[in-house]
Amino acid sequence: MSQPAIRAQGIEMVYPNGATPVHALKGVSMEIADGEILLMMGPSGSGKTTLLFILGGILSPTAGRVMVRNVEITTLDRRQKARFRLKHLSFIFQDFNLFKALTARENVELVLQARGVRGRPARRQTETLLERLGMGRQLDRLPRDLSGGEKQRVAIARALVAEPDVVMADEPTSALDAENGLAVTGLLGELAAERGTTVLIASHDMRIAPFANRIVQLNDGRL
Numbered sequence: 175m176s177q178p179a180i181r182a183q184g185i186e187m188v189y190p191n192g193a194t195p196v197h198a199l200k201g202v203s204m205e206i207a208d209g210e211i212l213l214m215m216g217p218s219g220s221g222k223t224t225l226l227f228i229l230g231g232i233l234s235p236t237a238g239r240v241m242v243r244n245v246e247i248t249t250l251d252r253r254q255k256a257r258f259r260l261k262h263l264s265f266i267f268q269d270f271n272l273f274k275a276l277t278a279r280e281n282v283e284l285v286l287q288a289r290g291v292r293g294r295p296a297r298r299q300t301e302t303l304l305e306r307l308g309m310g311r312q313l314d315r316l317p318r319d320l321s322g323g324e325k326q327r328v329a330i331a332r333a334l335v336a337e338p339d340v341v342m343a344d345e346p347t348s349a350l351d352a353e354n355g356l357a358v359t360g361l362l363g364e365l366a367a368e369r370g371t372t373v374l375i376a377s378h379d380m381r382i383a384p385f386a387n388r389i390v391q392l393n394d395g396r397l
Contacts, residue, residue, distance in 0.1 A: 179372040180206040185238035200395040211373040216392035222376035231255040264333035268345035270325045272317040278328045279313040323354030343375045
C-alpha cells in the first residue's frame with residue numbers, strides 16, 4: 175500500500191491574544207492519499223487556512239507533526255522548508271498573488287526558472303499550459319488587463335507548470351462569479367487528475383464539491 179501524500183498527527187495551533195489565546199486548531203489528524211483531490215470545508219474562522227498553511231509548511235504548528243512525501247516538514251528549519259516547498263509544493267491563493275509588473279507568461283515562467291528550467295524549454299512549457307487553459311491570446315497581458323477568471327487561470331498555470339507533487343488552494347473561487355468559479359475549478363481538477371497531482375482545497379464554496387474525491391469538514395478547529 176502506498177504512503178499517503180500528506181499525514182498530519184495531533185495538530186494544535188494557538189495564537190497569543192492577551193489573556194485569552196485563540197485555539198485555532200485542536201488535535202487535527204488526517205491523511206491525504208497520493209493523487210487525491212480533497213476539499214476541506216468550513217465557515218470563516220474555522221481554521222481552514224491555518225491548517226492549509228501548516229500542511230504546506232508556511233506556518234509551524236504549536237504542537238503535532240506533518241509528513242509530506244515521507245518528509246517530516248515540522249522538523250525542518252525555515253530554509254529547508256523553503257527548499258522543500260520549491261521542489262514539491264505549489265499554492266493557489268484567493269487573491270491570485272500575481273506579480274503586477276509581469277505578463278501572464280512571465281508570471282508562470284518564473285516558477286520554472288526558479289527550478290532551473292530556462293530559455294526555450296521554459297517558454298514552450300509555459301505557453302502550452304496557458305493555451306490549454308484558454309489563455310493563448312492573453313500571454314503578454316499584465317494582470318491589470320485580465321479579468322478575475324483569467325487571473326485565476328494564470329494562477330492555476332503557475333501552480334501546475336512545474337508538475338508539483340501537491341497543490342494547495344486557499345479559497346480559489348472566492349473572487350470569481352459562478353461561471354468562472356466552475357470553469358477554473360473544473361480545469362484544476364482535470365489537469366491535476368491527468369498528472370496524478372494531489373490537491374488540497376480549503377473553501378466554503380459548495381460549487382467545488384463535485385470536483386473533489388473526498389470532502390472533510392472543519393468546525394471550530396476540529397476536523
